[in-house]
Amino acid sequence: MTQSQRPPAPPRRPAAKTPARQGGAEPTQQMSARSRSAAPPRPGAAAQAAQSKKPQRPAGQPSMEKIINYAYEEGYSDIHLGVGEHPRVRDRGEMVKLEDYPITDEQTFWCWLHEIVSEQEVQQFKDTKELDTATQYDFARVRINVFDTLTGPSIVMRLIPLKILTLEQLRAPAVFRDISDAHKGLILVTGPTGSGKSTTMAAMIDYINKEHAKHIITIEDPIEFIHKSRKSLVKHREVGTHTLLFDNALKAALREDPDLILVGEMRDRGTVNTALKAAQTGHLVMGTLHTG
Numbered sequence: 001m002t003q004s005q006r007p008p009a010p011p012r013r014p015a016a017k018t019p020a021r022q023g024g025a026e027p028t029q030q031m032s033a034r035s036r037s038a039a040p041p042r043p044g045a046a047a048q049a050a051q052s053k054k055p056q057r058p059a060g061q062p063s064m065e066k067i068i069n070y071a072y073e074e075g076y077s078d079i080h081l082g083v084g085e086h087p088r089v090r091d092r093g094e095m096v097k098l099e100d101y102p103i104t105d106e107q108t109f110w111c112w113l114h115e116i117v118s119e120q121e122v123q124q125f126k127d128t129k130e131l132d133t134a135t136q137y138d139f140a141r142v143r144i145n146v147f148d149t150l151t152g153p154s155i156v157m158r159l160i161p162l163k164i165l166t167l168e169q170l171r172a173p174a175v176f177r178d179i180s181d182a183h184k185g186l187i188l189v190t191g192p193t194g195s196g197k198s199t200t201m202a203a204m205i206d207y208i209n210k211e212h213a214k215h216i217i218t219i220e221d222p223i224e225f226i227h228k229s230r231k232s233l234v235k236h237r238e239v240g241t242h243t244l245l246f247d248n249a250l251k252a253a254l255r256e257d258p259d260l261i262l263v264g265e266m267r268d269r270g271t272v273n274t275a276l277k278a279a280q281t282g283h284l285v286m287g288t289l290h291t292g
Contacts (some may be wrong), residue, residue: 082151134222220264263287
């Protein structure tokens with residue numbers, strides 16, 4: 001699809017209640033990744049009253065699932081939604097305005113937010129003005145970042161395919177396998193935003209998981225690619241859900257008999273220092289680092 005082509009406008013339909021996150025008829029999972037670990041308690045009268053106050057999506061506005069599915073089918077990498085703006089997507093590195101979609105009003109925004117994150121996370125965003133989380137559909141994982149701006153709240157979503165590409169599919173040179181065969185040290189995958197750091201690192205972990213019997217611990221915020229244990233034992237930990245602090249989880253991992261510690265992104269000096277210390281004590285540490 002070229003930038004000059006307009007995506008089909010979504011069909012107009014009457015306002016509907018936000019789809020239930022559990023037990024509904026929709027085939028995809030609407031619950032946030034951070035709230036799927038345990039079933040929530042059965043709502044009482046107060047909870048049911050709160051649910052009835054959720055914003056209703058205005059007629060003519062598509063559901064969040066429809067937008068995400070459309071972007072996935074078209075091969076877009078990111079979705080940008082904000083109050084007072086047309087939806088936009090990133091198509092092969094370029095921002096494209098979806099002018100055939102209605103401008104997002106505040107009611108629609110809050111309805112969309114309720115569709116993809118938990119009530120607790122909605123309240124967290126209201127309290128802190130920022131939210132970083134993830135959710136999953138049957139066709140893709142979605143990394144979600146919510147933030148406030150001068151014109152109103154906005155959402156940026158990164159689409160992450162459920163299928164992990166192999167090093168062969170990425171046409172990675174043989175040196176990537178040689179590096180992945182290492183038993184200790186620090187491996188950094190670096191590059192600018194959208195350059196494929198997470199995809200490359202996921203392919204390397206996939207190779208190790210298939211070829212080596214290791215204990216792999218991942219520490220991410222949020223979890224992106226999910227690896228099922230194969231020859232290796234893989235344990236995923238998400239900051240904010242399975243651990244309170246990134247640095248604490250990294251220090252604790254040293255006492256959990258790891259062979260490989262995967263750090264989603266090295267964002268601060270404390271994390272980098274702990275990762276270096278882990279590598280110096282005979283562990284293999286992998287992580288991504290943003291560079292210009």
